[in-house]
Amino acid sequence: MFVTNLYCPKCGNTYRNDSPVQVCTCGSPLLVEYDLDVVKSVFEKEDLSSRNPDLWRYRELLPVKDEKNIISLGEGMTPMLPAGKAGKKIGIPNLFIKDDGIIPTGSFKARGASVGVSMALELGVKKLAMPTNGNAGGAWSTYCAPAGIDAIIVMPKDAPNITRKECAVSGAYLYLVNGLISDAGKIVAKAVKDYGIYDASTLKEPYRIEGKKTMGLEIAEQFGWKVPDVIIYPTGGGVGLIGIYKGLKELQEMGWIGSKMPRLVSVQSSGCAPIVKAWEEKREDSVFWENSETVAFGINVPKALGDFLVLDAIYKTDGCAVAVDDKEILKYHKIAASSEGLFMCPEGAAAIAAAAVLRERGWIKEDERVVLLNTGSGLKYPDTVNIDPPLLEPGDSIAFVQ
Amino acid sequence: MFVTNLYCPKCGNTYRNDSPVQVCTCGSPLLVEYDLDVVKSVFEKEDLSSRNPDLWRYRELLPVKDEKNIISLGEGMTPMLPAGKAGKKIGIPNLFIKDDGIIPTGSFKARGASVGVSMALELGVKKLAMPTNGNAGGAWSTYCAPAGIDAIIVMPKDAPNITRKECAVSGAYLYLVNGLISDAGKIVAKAVKDYGIYDASTLKEPYRIEGKKTMGLEIAEQFGWKVPDVIIYPTGGGVGLIGIYKGLKELQEMGWIGSKMPRLVSVQSSGCAPIVKAWEEKREDSVFWENSETVAFGINVPKALGDFLVLDAIYKTDGCAVAVDDKEILKYHKIAASSEGLFMCPEGAAAIAAAAVLRERGWIKEDERVVLLNTGSGLKYPDTVNIDPPLLEPGDSIAFVQ
Numbered sequence: 001m002f003v004t005n006l007y008c009p010k011c012g013n014t015y016r017n018d019s020p021v022q023v024c025t026c027g028s029p030l031l032v033e034y035d036l037d038v039v040k041s042v043f044e045k046e047d048l049s050s051r052n053p054d055l056w057r058y059r060e061l062l063p064v065k066d067e068k069n070i071i072s073l074g075e076g077m078t079p080m081l082p083a084g085k086a087g088k089k090i091g092i093p094n095l096f097i098k099d100d101g102i103i104p105t106g107s108f109k110a111r112g113a114s115v116g117v118s119m120a121l122e123l124g125v126k127k128l129a130m131p132t133n134g135n136a137g138g139a140w141s142t143y144c145a146p147a148g149i150d151a152i153i154v155m156p157k158d159a160p161n162i163t164r165k166e167c168a169v170s171g172a173y174l175y176l177v178n179g180l181i182s183d184a185g186k187i188v189a190k191a192v193k194d195y196g197i198y199d200a201s202t203l204k205e206p207y208r209i210e211g212k213k214t215m216g217l218e219i220a221e222q223f224g225w226k227v228p229d230v231i232i233y234p235t236g237g238g239v240g241l242i243g244i245y246k247g248l249k250e251l252q253e254m255g256w257i258g259s260k261m262p263r264l265v266s267v268q269s270s271g272c273a274p275i276v277k278a279w280e281e282k283r284e285d286s287v288f289w290e291n292s293e294t295v296a297f298g299i300n301v302p303k304a305l306g307d308f309l310v311l312d313a314i315y316k317t318d319g320c321a322v323a324v325d326d327k328e329i330l331k332y333h334k335i336a337a338s339s340e341g342l343f344m345c346p347e348g349a350a351a352i353a354a355a356a357v358l359r360e361r362g363w364i365k366e367d368e369r370v371v372l373l374n375t376g377s378g379l380k381y382p383d384t385v386n387i388d389p390p391l392l393e394p395g396d397s398i399a400f401v402q
Numbered sequence: 403m404f405v406t407n408l409y410c411p412k413c414g415n416t417y418r419n420d421s422p423v424q425v426c427t428c429g430s431p432l433l434v435e436y437d438l439d440v441v442k443s444v445f446e447k448e449d450l451s452s453r454n455p456d457l458w459r460y461r462e463l464l465p466v467k468d469e470k471n472i473i474s475l476g477e478g479m480t481p482m483l484p485a486g487k488a489g490k491k492i493g494i495p496n497l498f499i500k501d502d503g504i505i506p507t508g509s510f511k512a513r514g515a516s517v518g519v520s521m522a523l524e525l526g527v528k529k530l531a532m533p534t535n536g537n538a539g540g541a542w543s544t545y546c547a548p549a550g551i552d553a554i555i556v557m558p559k560d561a562p563n564i565t566r567k568e569c570a571v572s573g574a575y576l577y578l579v580n581g582l583i584s585d586a587g588k589i590v591a592k593a594v595k596d597y598g599i600y601d602a603s604t605l606k607e608p609y610r611i612e613g614k615k616t617m618g619l620e621i622a623e624q625f626g627w628k629v630p631d632v633i634i635y636p637t638g639g640g641v642g643l644i645g646i647y648k649g650l651k652e653l654q655e656m657g658w659i660g661s662k663m664p665r666l667v668s669v670q671s672s673g674c675a676p677i678v679k680a681w682e683e684k685r686e687d688s689v690f691w692e693n694s695e696t697v698a699f700g701i702n703v704p705k706a707l708g709d710f711l712v713l714d715a716i717y718k719t720d721g722c723a724v725a726v727d728d729k730e731i732l733k734y735h736k737i738a739a740s741s742e743g744l745f746m747c748p749e750g751a752a753a754i755a756a757a758a759v760l761r762e763r764g765w766i767k768e769d770e771r772v773v774l775l776n777t778g779s780g781l782k783y784p785d786t787v788n789i790d791p792p793l794l795e796p797g798d799s800i801a802f803v804q
Contacts, residue, residue, distance in 0.1 A: 053455030053479055073743055074481020074504055077455055081476060085548060102476055102506060105745075106781050127803065145743045146487060152803055157793060165787040169739040169780065173803050174791040183796035195802045337571040341475055341547040343507075378571065379508050379781050385567040389576040391559060394585035400597045401529065401554055401575050 002039045003063050006030040006206050009309060017063065020123045022204050029203035029306050031246065032063050032210055040254040048221065053077035055111055055214040061250060062115060063210050069122040071147050073104035075114050076214055080222040080371070085339040086332075087370075090356040094369040096228070097342060097352075098219060101377030105139040105166060107298075107345070108215065108240060108375045113139035115211030120198060121147045128152070128198040129191050131184030133236065133298050134159030135376060137174075138166030140200060145170040152197065154184040159297060162380050180292070182302055202237040203305045209243045216247030219371055220257050227262050229368035232354055234347035234375055235266040235275055235321075236301035238310035245313035262371070264319035266310055267354040269294030269326060274303055275310055279321035284308055295326045295384070296346040298375065320363060324353040332356070333384060336374075345381055348374030404441045405465050408432040408608050411711060419465065422525045424606050431605035431708050433648065434465050434612055442656040450623065455479035457513055457616040463652060464517060465612050471524040473549050475506040477516050478616055482624040482773070487741040488734075489772075492758040496771040498630070499744060499754075500621060503779030507541040507568060509700075509747070510617065510642060510777045515541035517613030522600060523549045530554070531593050532602040533586030535638065535700050536561030537778060539576075540568030542602060547572040554599065556586040561699060564782050582694070584704055604639035605707045611645045618649030621773055622659050629664045631770035634756055636749035636777055637668040637677055637723075638703035640712035647715035664773070666721035668712055669756040671696030671728060676705055677712055681723035686710055697728045697786070698748040700777065722765060726755040734758070735786055738776075747783055750776030 006015040010028035015021050017032070024030055043060040051057035055076030064070055079099045087095030100108035117140060120128055129152035130140060137153040144151040151172040155164065156179060167174040177184045185201060192199040199205065220227055227248065233241045241264055251257045266275050272292035278285060286307040294300050304310065314321060333349035336342040344352075351372035358364045378384065392398070408417040412430035417423050419434065426432055445462040453459035457478030466472055481501045489497030502510035519542060522530055531554035532542060539555040546553040553574040557566065558581060569576040579586045587603060594601040601607065622629055629650065635643045643666055653659045668677050674694035680687060688709040696702050706712065716723060735751035738744040746754075753774035760766045780786065794800070 049451045054481070071743070074483060074501060079456070079476020079506075099476060099506075102504060104481075104501075104504060104743075106508065106779065142739075142743045142745065145740050150803055152800070154794070154800070162781055162784050164789065164791060165784050166745055166781075168789040168791070169736065169745055169787045170743060171740040174789070175794050175800055176791050177794045177796065177798070179796040186796070187794060187798060187800060191800050191802075194799070334571065337544075338547050338573040341473070341506075341544045341572060343544065343568055343571055377508065377781070379564055379568075379779070382564050382567050385571045387566065387570040387576070389566060389570065389578050392556070392577050392579045392589060394579060394581040394588070396579070396589060397596070398554070398556070398577055398589060398593050400593075401552055 001065055002034045002060055004033050004035050007033050020125055020198055021206065022199050030206040032206055034061065034250065036250060036253045045225065045256060055114065055211065058214055058217050061217065063207055064118045064122055066122060069118050071118045071121065071143050072114055075104050075110040077218055078102050083340050086335055086352060089335060089339065091359045091366060092355055092364060092370050094367065095355065096371045097374050098215065098371055099342065099374050101345065101374055105142050106377035106380050107135035107139060109136040109139035111211035111214055112208035112239060113143040116140065116200060116205060116208040117143035117147050117149065119207040120149055125149060125198040128200040129188045130200040131181050131188045133181050133300060134163030135298055138163040141167040141170040141172035144172065152191065154187050156180055156184060160380050180300065180302065202239055209239050209246065212240045212243030213247030215240060215373065216244035217251065220248065220251055225257050227257055227260060228371045229262060230265060230364055230370045231262045232265040232267060232351045232370065232372040234296065234299050234350050234373065235268055235310060236299040237304045238266065238275065238306050240373065241266055241313055242306055242309045261317045264313050264317045265354060265358065266314055266321040267350050268299055268323050269296050269329065269350060270323040271326065272300050272302060273323040275307060276321040276323040278307065278311055279314060284311060296329055296350050298345065298347045299350065322354045322357055324350050324357060328353040330384065342374065343378030344374045345376035345378055346384055347376065403467055404436045404462055406435050406437050409435050422527055422600055423608065424601050432608040434608055436463065436652065438652060438655045447627065447658060457516065457613065460616055460619050463619065465609055466520045466524055468524060471520050473520045473523065473545050474516055477505050477512040479620055480504050485742050488737055488754060491737060493761045493768060494757055494766060494772050496769065497757065498773045499776050500617065500773055501744065501776050503747065503776055507544050508779035508782050509537035509541060511538040511541035513613035513616055514610035514641060515545040518542065518602060518607060518610040519545035519549050519551065521609040522551055527551060527600040530600040530602040531590045533583050533590045535583050535702060536565030537700055540565040543569040543572040543574035546574065554593065556589050558582055558586060562782050582702065582704065604641055611641050611648065614642045614645030615649030617642060617775065618646035619653065622650065622653055627659050629659055629662060630773045631664060632667060632766055632772040633664045634667040634669060634753045634772065634774040636698065636701050636752045636775065637670055637712060638701040639706045640668065640677065640708050642775065643668055643715055644708055644711045663719045666715050666719045667756060667760065668716055668723040669752050670701055670725050671698050671731065671752060672725040673728065674702050674704060675725040677709060678723040678725040680709065680713055681716060686713060698731055698752050700747065700749045701752065724756045724759055726752050726759060730755040732786065744776065745780030746776045747778035747780055748786055749778065
């Protein structure tokens, strides 16, 4: 409704938004620009109280023109949970966890899929293809089904098993690859080139990020338009972090929040930490991470197309990037469940581990308000919990539990 | 806050609500009574617009006295999705699916657990025990963790695998049994008797149902306080249906909805249909269903303690009970995913199958507004989808998809 054009954050080129466009001729991802003066003249904070608790409440800051193209399954306005018990363990009493496990497909990828697929539908796309570490493929397949769009999904064979079921049950064309997401990406790129299919790979279309930015809008709304001090985000492709930054900037321009910006933190696994390495070396982009490996499969992304945008958001907000070991991830995974009742995805647990490290280093102060993103539900990762419960026969008794 | 007492819907006995009480001396479940005159004098529909989108928005109609005892993970106000595409296939264009898969623990059991555990905490309970077909155990374990209550959970070894992980990761004491939920129930009953543990079995404590009734409150709110014509509910223990009925009655007494009540429909699998059989025979209670079996594991309950309350709600609302085959359940499971993008639990799919049957019989009219409950996420049931996707090597190509 209020989109003026697409623009390239690297070379400044602009593009029209009324037909499918992928990336800039310079190779950079494209971003969506709004006429925020008009938006703020027709959209007020008070309007939100009568709207549904999903991300389409921010309709004026989203790109879909015709409401009938919106494919929504109730995604967004996920819980902002005070996590004082876990917070006290790591010296951050004002710790909050935004739980994006409570969302269709059990992953924050639903945000990008809802907006991305709605726009694909609006632009007349009939077929799209994408590589995925699992959750994005599950989400895009799910939203493509009601949109009537064919989804062609390629994922590593080691991606979470349930995500291939999500693709299949929605009627997507699913392929596994004996490799990493980068291998899947090459297969998709070839299909896109050979057959002229719409490329829905991370940041190769400009609308997924618009869905992801609603995490930033929601955080602002949930804190009464006074943003927290720090936002910690597990980073694979980094679209969420780029989106949060973009969303908060838009709110600033509209005057909905003040000039203060949260310090944005990118968390990666020490087994795949290209953004962290680049940040430590004060670089503007990252280098492909060889032989990457981590239990947090969703952030096993050796080189992200939007790396320079992630790094820019970190630099501009005085944020940082931090790597955590798989051992620490699994430790905080258990702490979150046993102290807060949060069965997180390993990526979310990585964010707690990072909060602990940053508090130890003094980078986070004791009284600061810290929000971390749990990007998905632990229900999709049964293998992070290993158990061997006793098997009883009917009529058996159990011993008293002390 | 506004609870006056507990009462027995069978013999009329009343009980105080300030210490843990299980069932009536006559053996019947107990229900919670509120002073609705006072509630309606302090609680207005308009209050809701400024409250969080979770079930605690109906705080005045819930039993917890002290806010600090509330254990909440953001459960409730789940999406009410128009399901016109699936609806048209079965001749019900005004079909809506309330998706209780979008909730902590991926199951509507979170509602009962949030309220039930909060009350257990308020009443000083230190340990509780329960049998479960999986989801309730996962939910109660999850909520007991932040409450600091020990949960002792016994579930059939065939219960969904992920639910045992939920129990374990939360620190519950988990036992499997080589049998059905009724066998698990006997083991729990013995432990409760031997060790004096709080019995959190279905309807053996009066508060779980208060959490479940919020489904009814939300349906009313989501339809602008004009209730739909029919509500279809997959029935195992039946607490949800009893709760929906209780919640709507309370809204009626408060004048928030009119005198019209939706016709309530209980759906069971033809492999375990004690409520359906009782309803067909116009009985007031059900008979234990021998050798029960169904793919919809959550409704494999051969005899429910609250059967008479389920049947009463059906009779009082001119509702009905209907059984559907596993084959139909799996058929509609696929239809929901491929047409609506809803990866449902098999119990939710059973509700669509039932809607189709009732429309065919003419029991549901074409223009009626029908709401069915999807009681959980398909993510917890990977085995309902069988696939064998092609495995590619890096560098491979894929064929064009027609």
